[in-house]
Amino acid sequence: MAKGKYHDWLTPEGLLKLEGWARDGLIDEQIALNMGVKRQTLYDWKNKFPDISDALKKGKEVVDRAVENALLKRALGYQYDEVTKEAVKQQDDETGEWVTVIAETKRVTKEVQGDTTAQIFWLKNRRPDKWRDKQEVQHSGSVDVNNPYADLTTDELRKLIDSG
Incomplete structure (x- = not known):
């Protein structure tokens, strides 16, 4: 090509x-x-x-x-089998001769625990509405502040400060 x-x-x-x-x-x-x-x-x-x-x-x-x-x-997380194989001598059924074969000598089931980093990555990408670091919060309504000095002039505020 x-x-x-x-x-x-x-x-x-x-x-x-x-x-x-x-x-x-x-x-x-x-x-x-x-x-x-x-x-x-x-x-x-x-x-x-x-x-x-x-x-x-x-x-x-x-x-x-x-x-x-x-x-x-x-x-x-998951499980897996760890298999050990070794060369072993065994007698051939047909000929009676001793031959070397590779045979499984040990099998152990192992467990890998779930990985929290992988879990976080998965959730942040698959469920960003619930798992992203920055949550967006919408607020409706008003925030009322009760300020007793709101209607005072600057001169009136100075007089209060000086008298205190």
């Missing part, structure tokens, strides 16, 4: 490459480099050719979902 020619990237093979690069986590600048074009050229082609834009979106969506799932798993 010739680099830099937009029509080559509109073929099924070209679109599949673009989708694959996006799925691999490459950013647009890296994809443009792989294509042999400048980043701005890729942006122009994305605007001009929906197939290119769609292929990149499709590939990025897969990675975004995987990251979302990993973040959620980390936020909630």
